[in-house]
Amino acid sequence: MGGDLTPALLAAPVWTDAMVAAAGIPIRDVELVTVGGGIGSFVLVDQLRIAGLPASAIRVLSTIDQPWQTYQYLTRVSQIPEHERIRSDSASTPDNIWGFPSYAVREAFTASTLRGFTRPLWQVLTEPVLSDYYTPRVGTVFASMAREAARIDWPSMLVRGQVRMVRRRAGGGYLTILTPPADGSESMPTLRLGSAPRRTAAPAELAPATRRIAYRSRFVHLAVGYPGLRFLPDLQEYRARHGDVRRVVNAYEPHEHVYDELVRHPATVVVRGAGIVASRILNRLINDRDRQGARTHIVHLFRTYVRGAHGPSVFMRRRGGDGWAYQGFNYPKSVWGGQLKARMRELEGAERRALYDAIGGTNTPRRRVWQEQLARGRREGWYTTHVGEVHTLEPGPDGTVVTRMRTADGMLEVPAAYVIDATGLIADIREHRVLADLLDHSGAGHNPLGRLDVERTFEVRGTRSDPGRLYASGAATLGGYFPGVDTFLGLQIAAQEIADDLASVGFGQRLDSRRSVTQWVRWMRNQPV
């Protein structure tokens, strides 16, 4: 099989078409490629298609068949089954660029009972004062995206394969190297929710006998998500040294066996982390106590224990208590359009970093049901907390894992049957091959938080290849002029900025009111864009 990367290509920061051809790598032309194929790619393509670009101008390079697939996996293992609600605002609608009708309104108007109609509307009307924030069911979000994917003809734009790198092209634009799947076809899956996708061959895109394919495009968009799971050093060391991946688990990897086992045998479980995932894990453990008769004892370890409202001034005080910092969504709501968005947009360097520090940090929503569960656990003695820094994990007697931690009162040993780590996903962009290549060869740099430095338009600073432009959105760009990047709404904000910037250089039309209204009517009628 020919057509592979050569040392000359690997070393050259700018490629000519002749270099790629000499390596035997076939070249395909398209105006824009988006790398990733997850929700970040999806909302950009949705925006561009609604603004009037044809599907033929766009290719989505992806290893997944459906844009919500990775998100679905992560939410499922971190204890959000399809009927559960995610931490996302009613108007954060990745299937609808307008946020209208919102998920609360849709839930009301598809309800079969009067209570089903009034409940979401009442909640969204009285949030967050009389009710918790309304949040949509994750299954509803996936179904809505499936409908939109069909409407914008997502399958016709999807090309399966692993992107290896993006390099600037002599003469302008970029060359994106794709490794097609081993089964030999970049086939087009037919979208079907909740079942294995059927494949239909797309004749024009059938993979040749080559290891790589180059996509030559004027524009590139990167939305590659998180590079992987983050394992804390002590957990990593324990797993590596003792080969035990059953008792020490990451919340973002499948760990149903822990819950199954805890229902069968009463035991102690250690939960680490103070974010939304820790809340979910605790919720699951307590539900199993309440509904399945589990007699689990939960020891919750905090590294930083929040005792109450906290913040630098009376104008910047976040609620907190019982160890947790409370916040409806992962940033204060106004980062997605209001004052904090406007403020961050003007800040550079250390000032920007300071505002990120003030509004960031681990936090979770203050939901009434979770408050009740944890209060009951404290009262009845089956939920206890410790504060300190974990030193090591060691195997203990009877197949237990002993967590040794430094607390204010000295070293503490916590034996448990299981340790669930809910401290997050990898944030280091260098862990991602495509981003690392971009940093090494294409002029990309780091922002004040160490991630990918993007302009206000989400163009990756330093990578311009006139008349082409390279953009990035999502988790990789946290630390930029816009903070809420790693959220549905954040991805849509990025998509709008990118679409407007593309329109400013003649690629597509800027979405005006007239087209917006007519396209919204088409959305409502479920007609193709």
Place this chain on the structure above:
Amino acid sequence: MVPTLGGRVQTRLFLLATVGVVLTVLVVPVLPGAGADYGGAFGVLVAVAVLGVGWELIYHGLQQFRWEKDWPTGFGLVTGVNEGLLTWLAARGGLVPGAGGVASSAFAMHFAVVWLGVWLCANGPLRVAVPRWRFHGGRLW
């Protein structure tokens, strides 16, 4: 909604000048009681706009005490009570041209219809007509 001060004022003025005007034109002929005419009704509309700029400054100030710096959907509806009362007092005090003799029932109905219409538009249709509005703090220009 997550408004900036500029967004608050622009949205209010724009919606009153569009939705508010249309609803006023439609509702005045069916208002109950005596003294309801277009002169008075548009006087009330202008008063809501002018007094509203002051109200928006107050709301913006209150918003600074909120960690989220947001303005929940329900707040936009409930503030109709204080604004309605102040506008009513201003009308009764002769400060709203043409609206001095309007019956309380007519004022209440007109105000409620306009307030509700503006609030509903701000929470949906406006996002469709102005696709960048919601990400720009409610600013229209």
